[in-house]
Amino acid sequence: MPEALLISNIVLWLVVIVMALLVLALSRQVGILHERIAPAGALQPTSGPKVGELTSEMTVKSLDDKPLVIGGANSNKLATFILFISPTCPVCKSLVPTAISLVQSEQSRMQLMFASDGGDLAQHTSYAEDLQLADYPYVLSEQLGMSYQVSKLPFAVLIGADGTLKSKGLVNTREHMESLIESMDSGIATVQEYVGQVQSEIESKNKNQISNAMEQNS
Amino acid sequence: MVDPLIIRIIALGFSLLFFFAALHKLGNREQFAAILTAYKILPSSILKPISLLIPFIELALSLSWLTFAILQLSIILVPIISLLLLGAYTFAIGINLLRGRIYIDCGCGFAKNSGNDIQQLSSGLIIRNSFLILATVVAAMSSSMRELGFIDHFALLMATIALTFVYASYNQIISNRSIINTWRNVPEKTAEGSHA
Numbered sequence: 001m002p003e004a005l006l007i008s009n010i011v012l013w014l015v016v017i018v019m020a021l022l023v024l025a026l027s028r029q030v031g032i033l034h035e036r037i038a039p040a041g042a043l044q045p046t047s048g049p050k051v052g053e054l055t056s057e058m059t060v061k062s063l064d065d066k067p068l069v070i071g072g073a074n075s076n077k078l079a080t081f082i083l084f085i086s087p088t089c090p091v092c093k094s095l096v097p098t099a100i101s102l103v104q105s106e107q108s109r110m111q112l113m114f115a116s117d118g119g120d121l122a123q124h125t126s127y128a129e130d131l132q133l134a135d136y137p138y139v140l141s142e143q144l145g146m147s148y149q150v151s152k153l154p155f156a157v158l159i160g161a162d163g164t165l166k167s168k169g170l171v172n173t174r175e176h177m178e179s180l181i182e183s184m185d186s187g188i189a190t191v192q193e194y195v196g197q198v199q200s201e202i203e204s205k206n207k208n209q210i211s212n213a214m215e216q217n218s
Numbered sequence: 219m220v221d222p223l224i225i226r227i228i229a230l231g232f233s234l235l236f237f238f239a240a241l242h243k244l245g246n247r248e249q250f251a252a253i254l255t256a257y258k259i260l261p262s263s264i265l266k267p268i269s270l271l272i273p274f275i276e277l278a279l280s281l282s283w284l285t286f287a288i289l290q291l292s293i294i295l296v297p298i299i300s301l302l303l304l305g306a307y308t309f310a311i312g313i314n315l316l317r318g319r320i321y322i323d324c325g326c327g328f329a330k331n332s333g334n335d336i337q338q339l340s341s342g343l344i345i346r347n348s349f350l351i352l353a354t355v356v357a358a359m360s361s362s363m364r365e366l367g368f369i370d371h372f373a374l375l376m377a378t379i380a381l382t383f384v385y386a387s388y389n390q391i392i393s394n395r396s397i398i399n400t401w402r403n404v405p406e407k408t409a410e411g412s413h414a
Contacts, residue, residue: 005371020383027390034397160295213252 042169
């Protein structure tokens, strides 16, 4: 009996060590994954109004027939995040809750708006009900889509509180939508440009920190 | 009364921990001085002697813990000095977390994944150090008299290896988390004020 206990003890220890090693390897892999996957931003079309340009004020009607002003300096000092969707676009449906949660976390400075082109009004009404969009303006306007040159859906446009176009692009994931807000905050047009800048900044910061400390110590 | 095996596991673990910490600091003396400066706690006049002294204190602690583990001596001074040193580190990290200076390197020497070799400060480090401090307290308690046999020495070795892996994994997870926190809209972002 004591022999059996001894053997089982040894086996158990070996298992514990293998498990601990696996945990370490897994966490290393997660860390490496974060490094390797560089962030991807929204695909920005070259056509249409340019980022940084002042948008023209446009009066449109929402689904519940209320007039809405899009573009131009906004009266309530909020940026406007417009997501172009359509009942016929399958990705849009899954992206709507993501857009809502994203803009909710930025509630203090941003309002969310949905937009779609014309078509059957009843279809849009039931679509908006389906996705529980009652709290958000849902705009039906072909003119709006044309002026921002929306050719593919889902497409997002971010207009700053000062009325300038902050960013725009084809969005398929939360990361893409976040890249639009990030672009507004940083003033850098695309994520790819941002990644390059950050890398060179970190390198120079590290060099500075070490050389500063060396100067202080000497 | 604590079982002598527990105390010896702790002692061997600390011996390794302080040994590698000292090794890392001695290998990067200038970087360590820069890190101490970044903590902004010590006056600049004593920074240099302190940055040279700390690795040697750690080396001495490592050797003392090793004799502690091998000879089963219970020298109360070793856990107390370790506790003070770990307490000082934890205090320095805590102060800088409160100041919101989380972007500085903790100087732990375990962050190997980020290309720039920096492990940022986080509450995870405070939790980790609290466990280490708890271990020094356990090691300072009086141990029961029990003859250690083969199986105890085997368990001592295995437990030390397993704890080393667990410690390394924990550090890895902390540094992974600080990378994830740089993403937008992580709930902790506002709590820790990482958005400078």
